[in-house]
Amino acid sequence: MSKLESEGLAPASETFSGAGVALPVQRHHHYSLLTAHDKVLLALMVGIPLFVFVILIWITTLASIVLSFTDWQLIGNWHWVGLDNYTQMFTTYPFFWTAVRNNLLWLLFFLGFATPMGILLAVCLDRQLRGGWLYQTIFFTPVVLSLAVVGIIWNLQLSPLAGNGFIDSMLTGTGLVAPANAPNWLGESTPLFGLPFPFPPLGMISVLIVASWRHIGYIMVLYLAGLKSVDPALREAAAIDGANERQTFFHVVFPVMAPINRVIVVVTVIEALRAFDIVWILSHGKEPLQLLSTLIVSNALSESSLIGFGSAIAVFLLLVSLIPIIAYLTRVMRSED
């Protein structure tokens, strides 16, 4: 609040005072520069968002933490169970580790493939290609589509042969793959190439490709906006110095884009941690496609109503999510100082 007052309010009061009346800049306890109307307005503008924020974020977060130490089931009695939910989660509940594996895989795949692809597309489109707007639209379309539509589209593509899936029908119809070997893109939980846990099943790879389909377009637009703001003089200077396209990008443009790059990394990490919708639509997060988020929902919000156990998983996800957020915020604050 002190930051708000010193940076936000003080200059505003100076503007008012600029009308000719000399008023002291520092504020006194009994003498305010704000009219009653201003105060009401301010209280509303700060109070309402704060109220919503506290109710929707802080109270619910704290409630989740408290609930994670109980065995509450929405109806009936509940008890404090100490760390039981956490020990169960880490020791005997096999799907927790499947979910951790899948979330990690999601993160690695996005950082190593989807995000770089989005950046690459942005760089290409930034070069004023003929019909660039068309490509831009095509790549961005998946981001605009509603998730229900995405689910329907990919269910149709990825269904097994017996379910008339498009990809399998095409593969077998053209004779590329024998019907007996048609892959089960979504449901296949048999380890890929026979590799044991923690290697991912084919179903997870399919889901990651579907998720990338949206993520690439999202990153592309974010990065493209950043590229547009890069001073063209920098590129010209680099060109005059004899740098080629690649050198210009890596040594001039990329470093200048540092703030955007950080945002992109944070967005990617957060996307990987909060991944939920596509998996939920495609399989409801059942074995072997569990994510931490789907486990929270299927434990806490389904007919199971294991709210205590689901909350414990949610608290774990919260703690993990705080790592990139805190890292980002400390960087931002430090650079501001």
Place this chain on the structure above:
Amino acid sequence: MADIESALKGQVSRREVLKKGVVGAAGLTVLPAVLAACSSTAASPSPTPTPAATPTPGGATPTPGTATPTPAAAVTGTFHLGNNHSDPSDLKGVQAIDAAFIKENPGVNIVLNTVDHGTFQDQINNYLTTTPDDVFFWFSGFRMRFFAAKGLATAIDDVWATVKSNYTAGFATSVTGDDGKVYGIPVDYYPWCVFYRKSLFSDKGYTVPNTFDDLLTLCAKMKTDGITPIAFADKDGWPAMGTFDILNLRLNGYDFHVGLMTGKEKWTDAKVTSVFTTWQKLIPYYTAGFSGLTWQQACDTLVRKTGGMYLLGLFLTGEIDTVDTTGAAKKDTDFFPFPYMGNSFDAEKSLDAPIDIVMMSAKSQNLQADMVPAKAYVAYWAKGTTQLLMYQANNGFIPTASDVDTTKLDTLTQKAVQVVSAAQKITQFLDRDTRPDFAGAAGMQSFLLKFLATPTQDLAALQKSIQDYWDKLPAFGG
């Protein structure tokens, strides 16, 4: 865990009761004979018993003439109906019944709230505790008693008193809560059997397998003929439970199965291992990619005759009709009870045959205002003519009312009635016989998918993780 055992025990004894005394009764082709028995245990402590409605002791079939409830005077008002019959054919059935009800009661307005079947189930706890509709469709057995015991359902003994003469005692026990009050009206039921196409069997010279070994031989033969022997799909998570149930019932018997569902028996038991090792023999004959298929997609392979046999509930005939609107495929469909193992449990002839019910919520904001038309509507579902409307929309749902016009039921349904009547023991289905928090997507559904993904995995480790999950569930009702 002691309290869950006692909580579920009531169910055990009632279910036993439900099944006994049916076999051997003559005239099994008559639908009302199903589950007719044991009226001595029918618990309906209604303060105003109607003498004419008292069931005859000894399992006699109520006479349709006396069974029909006296038509009530037309009611008026609005009530809210939570409808989980979201499949197109089922929804049509509900709409037809609503229209018929409004025709008889022109002053009634039904606010229909149709929710996807699976979503409705996922949200049931939240739904019943917050803003439920006045009337909703649900499942009998443990799942009904669970909510009744939590005070989330309204007892409808007064409604039951007017319609109970139209039900056999077995059905009465299926809607009775732990407190002895009635919380639902049975609207339909359906057995789980192995379905097949008659023409495929006659063309290829296959015969219906009676033993498990016969089944394996037939599967091998079908495979060489280029047919997928067993249609199977488990993307939905619950269909695999049907196979677990029947294998456990056949291999280890009804008592062990119920003990397992209620926590009396352990999942680490060698008997459970035998279920999984027996199941391993069937999996090579399943539809390729079954974990990515919905039950409807697997059913379609039966219609296209690329799949040979399919263990599912009778409701699959609705899907067959959806795919083949000419009705030819359904006429060509037949079924047999899951083959026997050649052990002492063969005589039980047990199977899953879940009963669906219509209930009234307790927390609906409008309940008091809507009570009269809501109760009239619930009572309306107890009539054979009402249930026939649903049956005509989806032949998979067998009517439960005694006064139903049996001539309107097709031969497949008649046969289903016989198979259920012949069963000594009937279970409701894994996710209706055990705790909902155990059976869900993050629990048993995923454990079974894990098994199906790698059937030859370390079964002891798998069984231990299932038992661990059970042991960690919150104390029941305590």
